[in-house]
Amino acid sequence: MLGARAGGVHPPPIPAGRSLALPELLRSCVLPGCALTAPPSPLSTKTELPAPYGPWMEIAHDLPRLITSHRLRSHVHQMPQLSARHLRGREELHLAHLVLSFITMGYLCHFTWALGAGVLPQNLAVPFWEVSQALGLPPILSHADFVLANWRRKNPNGPLEIENLDTIISLPGAESLRGFILVTLLVEKAAVPGIKAIVQAIRAILQLDHETLHEALQELAEAIGDMTKALPPGTGRSLPDLSVSPRSWKDNPAMPGGLVYEGVSDEPLAYSGGSAAQSTVLHAFDELLGIRHSEESTAFLHRMRHYMPPPHRAFVEEIHRAPSLRQHVLSSGDARLCAAFNRCVSALADFRSYHITIVTKYIAVAAAKAKAGRAEPGDGPAAGKPPSALEAKGTGGSHIFSFLKSVRDTTREGLIRA
Numbered sequence: 190m191l192g193a194r195a196g197g198v199h200p201p202p203i204p205a206g207r208s209l210a211l212p213e214l215l216r217s218c219v220l221p222g223c224a225l226t227a228p229p230s231p232l233s234t235k236t237e238l239p240a241p242y243g244p245w246m247e248i249a250h251d252l253p254r255l256i257t258s259h260r261l262r263s264h265v266h267q268m269p270q271l272s273a274r275h276l277r278g279r280e281e282l283h284l285a286h287l288v289l290s291f292i293t294m295g296y297l298c299h300f301t302w303a304l305g306a307g308v309l310p311q312n313l314a315v316p317f318w319e320v321s322q323a324l325g326l327p328p329i330l331s332h333a334d335f336v337l338a339n340w341r342r343k344n345p346n347g348p349l350e351i352e353n354l355d356t357i358i359s360l361p362g363a364e365s366l367r368g369f370i371l372v373t374l375l376v377e378k379a380a381v382p383g384i385k386a387i388v389q390a391i392r393a394i395l396q397l398d399h400e401t402l403h404e405a406l407q408e409l410a411e412a413i414g415d416m417t418k419a420l421p422p423g424t425g426r427s428l429p430d431l432s433v434s435p436r437s438w439k440d441n442p443a444m445p446g447g448l449v450y451e452g453v454s455d456e457p458l459a460y461s462g463g464s465a466a467q468s469t470v471l472h473a474f475d476e477l478l479g480i481r482h483s484e485e486s487t488a489f490l491h492r493m494r495h496y497m498p499p500p501h502r503a504f505v506e507e508i509h510r511a512p513s514l515r516q517h518v519l520s521s522g523d524a525r526l527c528a529a530f531n532r533c534v535s536a537l538a539d540f541r542s543y544h545i546t547i548v549t550k551y552i553a554v555a556a557a558k559a560k561a562g563r564a565e566p567g568d569g570p571a572a573g574k575p576p577s578a579l580e581a582k583g584t585g586g587s588h589i590f591s592f593l594k595s596v597r598d599t600t601r602e603g604l605i606r607a
């Protein structure tokens with residue numbers, strides 16, 4: 190056994206280390222395109238693991254075919270048990286986490302459902318656990334894998350635009366999945382100037398520099414507006430059926446105890462599935478703007494923070510500890526600052542409203558598809574059913590629309606009223 194807490198639902202702890210200050214965190218920022226990173230976008234500059242990990246890469250690149258031809262199980266069982274010890278640096282670890290999390294999703298999509306038993310074989314479970322421990326990420330496909338680590342430039346010198354982007358690993362339904370992942374990535378990219386503006390704003394508060402603070406808030410409002418524009422209206426129509434695999438083994442009636450990671454723990458472990466609620470950017474904006482969500486929504490959103498890479502989580506916590514922007518604007522009595530602050534809050538509420546529109550469209554399309562019993566090739570065993578992530582409960586067990594609307598409404602309550 191590798192020391193998993195029996196029956197636990199706890200993601201691995203953040204590796205021991207000192208608390209990081211904001212500038213240091215920005216240097217380690219892993220958001221795509223963030224100019225303050227060195228080297229840029231370290232989650233995904235690598236697209237292949239070193240040669241000894243060939244058996245993982247071969248399976249991962251062939252996942253759509255192996256899944257649809259029902260041959261993935263035998264391939265996984267024949268896979269040698271490789272140690273994660275030879276992976277060098279965070280980039281290789283992130284790529285290994287991406288690869289192993291997708292293989293796990295593919296493995297469970299056919300066999301856990303079919304056999305009703307949530308067991309991940311040792312040769313997959315042990316290295317997945319080791320890599321997860323090294324990164325401080327849970328051993329499940331998270332937003333950091335699905336989106337942040339799962340992209341590459343087709344032309345390495347070309348722009349970070351959709352035409353020049355591709356995913357690294359995919360599942361059946363590759364084309365729509367690709368669109369889903371890359372649209373989400375471009376929303377993250379649009380957020381980058383907003384993340385920089387947060388640091389500028391906090392510095393300006395500390396230096397009582399209202400001019401710079403005003404500029405930073407303008408930047409932030411613009412970045413949030415650009416995120417909304419990056420969510421194209423068609424997004425909700427052209428999405429993949431995410432039910433190809435159980436995305437979550439927490440609060441999932443099909444896997445009530447969770448998943449047994451063979452060789453790690455005899456007891457099943459429960460983890461929530463990937464969700465953009467694990468994206469750092471909205472958490473960071475909420476913290477800066479002092480948005481207070483309901484107790485239930487906060488509990489869900491804070492749980493999602495354990496699925497972020499530790500430097501992202503530490504960044505959000507650092508903003509929480511910084512002096513309150515809202516109090517600063519209120520006590521300044523500066524009407525221009527107050528208006529700029531409110532533009533940020535309105536832009537954030539508008540993003541959340543638009544997101545609700547998109548989720549609504551997606552559910553309508555999925556429901557129509559389910560009604561017509563229309564299964565597309567490669568849709569997997571759950572084809573024809575509404576996507577599990579979008580049934581009555583969200584992936585985190587939250588009722589989707591009441592959760593999303595509550596979060597949107599509490600954002601609006603963050604406006605400073607005259």
Ligand code: HEM
Nearest residue numbers: 373376424425464465466471547548551583584585589596
């Ligand atoms: C059609 C595409 C999308 C669908 C169907 C969708 C669906 C959902 C669902 C069901 C939730 C509730 C939490 C959960 O159960 O996981 C959620 C939350 C969330 N989603 Fe999406 N989503 C989509 C696209 C996006 C994109 C592109 C982003 C941009 C990063 C995003 C950001 C968020 C955030 C931040 C939350 C947490 C709630 C909040 O802070 O407002 N979503 N989404």
